[in-house]
Amino acid sequence: MEGVISAEDRGHVQKQAEKAFEAPLVIPARAYGTTGPTARLRPMEIKRREPRPQDVQIEILYCGICHSDLHQAWNEWKNTVYPCVPGHEIIGRVVKAGRDVKKFKEGDIAGVGCLVDSDRTCPSCRAGLEQFCDNTPTFTYNGEDRVSGGITFGGYSQTIVVDESFVLRISRNLDYAAAAPLLCAGITTYSPMRRWKVGQGQKVGVVGLGGLGHMAVKFANAFGAHVALFTTSPNKTQDAMRLGAHEVIISKDPDEMHKHLNSFDFILDTVSAEHNLDAYLELLKRDGTMTLVGAPPTPSPVTGFSLIERRRQLTGSLIGGLPETQEMLDFCAERGIVCDIEMITMQQVNEAYERMLKSDVKYRFVIDLQLSAWS
Ligand SMILES: [Zn+2]
Numbered sequence: 001m002e003g004v005i006s007a008e009d010r011g012h013v014q015k016q017a018e019k020a021f022e023a024p025l026v027i028p029a030r031a032y033g034t035t036g037p038t039a040r041l042r043p044m045e046i047k048r049r050e051p052r053p054q055d056v057q058i059e060i061l062y063c064g065i066c067h068s069d070l071h072q073a074w075n076e077w078k079n080t081v082y083p084c085v086p087g088h089e090i091i092g093r094v095v096k097a098g099r100d101v102k103k104f105k106e107g108d109i110a111g112v113g114c115l116v117d118s119d120r121t122c123p124s125c126r127a128g129l130e131q132f133c134d135n136t137p138t139f140t141y142n143g144e145d146r147v148s149g150g151i152t153f154g155g156y157s158q159t160i161v162v163d164e165s166f167v168l169r170i171s172r173n174l175d176y177a178a179a180a181p182l183l184c185a186g187i188t189t190y191s192p193m194r195r196w197k198v199g200q201g202q203k204v205g206v207v208g209l210g211g212l213g214h215m216a217v218k219f220a221n222a223f224g225a226h227v228a229l230f231t232t233s234p235n236k237t238q239d240a241m242r243l244g245a246h247e248v249i250i251s252k253d254p255d256e257m258h259k260h261l262n263s264f265d266f267i268l269d270t271v272s273a274e275h276n277l278d279a280y281l282e283l284l285k286r287d288g289t290m291t292l293v294g295a296p297p298t299p300s301p302v303t304g305f306s307l308i309e310r311r312r313q314l315t316g317s318l319i320g321g322l323p324e325t326q327e328m329l330d331f332c333a334e335r336g337i338v339c340d341i342e343m344i345t346m347q348q349v350n351e352a353y354e355r356m357l358k359s360d361v362k363y364r365f366v367i368d369l370q371l372s373a374w375s
Pocket residue numbers: 001002066067068069088114184185
């Protein structure tokens with residue numbers, strides 16, 4: 001869930017033309033994007049800036065497909081500026097490093113997630129929580145470009161130029177393609193579990209087994225918790241257990257839910273469709289926490305009693321800052337954690353979107369940009 005800019009910000013973008021920007025867009029790059037909410041993604045040419053001294057230019061090898069890509073391409077959050085080139089789970093090879101770049105040299109493997117810039121001075125940025133920048137972080141696509149003006153373009157492209165402060169190091173121990181979705185799906189689930197200290201001796205629930213849920217199960221297991229997956233489909237049981245769940249709870253069965261009343265330390269809710277939050281809050285023990293990382297399109301009512309009784313907490317979380325994203329990638333490299341992916345080429349992206357709508361993917365599509373044709 002990212003890429004949100006308000007109507008007010010959009011007006012600001014239109015005024016950008018009057019300002020002078022630091023680095024114009026000069027490097028042509030092939031990309032796939034949309035020109036309107038009902039248009040299919042198609043090949044197009046975009047431009048990137050010439051790397052500044054602090055920038056790296058990355059030849060993109062793999063880019064994961066996140067649900068946000070689809071929401072933005074189709075203007076479902078009502079803030080998309082066209083043309084729109086989605087993609088914020090990017091892994092590639094550094095082909096150029098500016099003279100002041102310290103972390104990377106040519107040939108290194110690097111990652112770019114949901115953010116490419118922020119004001120870097122507000123209290124959130126100073127705390128390494130750039131995703132909550134008080135002056136709106138620059139999202140990797142459909143974001144207001146602080147350096148070149150206009151709107152940022154994402155990873156469905158051959159190349160990208162990013163300030164090294166917003167570029168992540170990728171260990172050679174990781175399968176690069178399967179690591180790409182760690183940059184959004186991974187950090188989105190890792191961050192709240194770290195924040196609320198998921199660990200050994202705890203009973204942890206994950207609601208939903210999609211792109212986010214399957215990573216949440218892997219992380220909760222790696223942190224040593226007893227992991228329960230909540231799902232409406234019994235046929236996901238075997239997969240959930242393989243991914244690291246210790247038990248599966250069929251959420252539409254009230255008797256089964258009732259057996260778990262007041263027993264969970266932490267529940268991560270990854271579902272963005274409308275559902276009953278009270279049914280899960282009641283399963284938390286005293287001082288237990290439920291965190292939302294999916295945002296249902298309509299308000300979800302919560303009964304005060306489900307929180308008041310046992311002093312339960314309902315919270316939310318959004319991706320993670322740069323330091324924590326690096327920590328997560330290093331943790332994954334050490335523990336051999338990656339996403340379960342299905343590889344496609346750029347030409348298959350429209351079909352992939354259709355399949356995602358039907359949850360017909362285990363569990364993330366990743367585009368192989370080297371195998372893709374661009375016309
Ligand atoms: Zn995402």
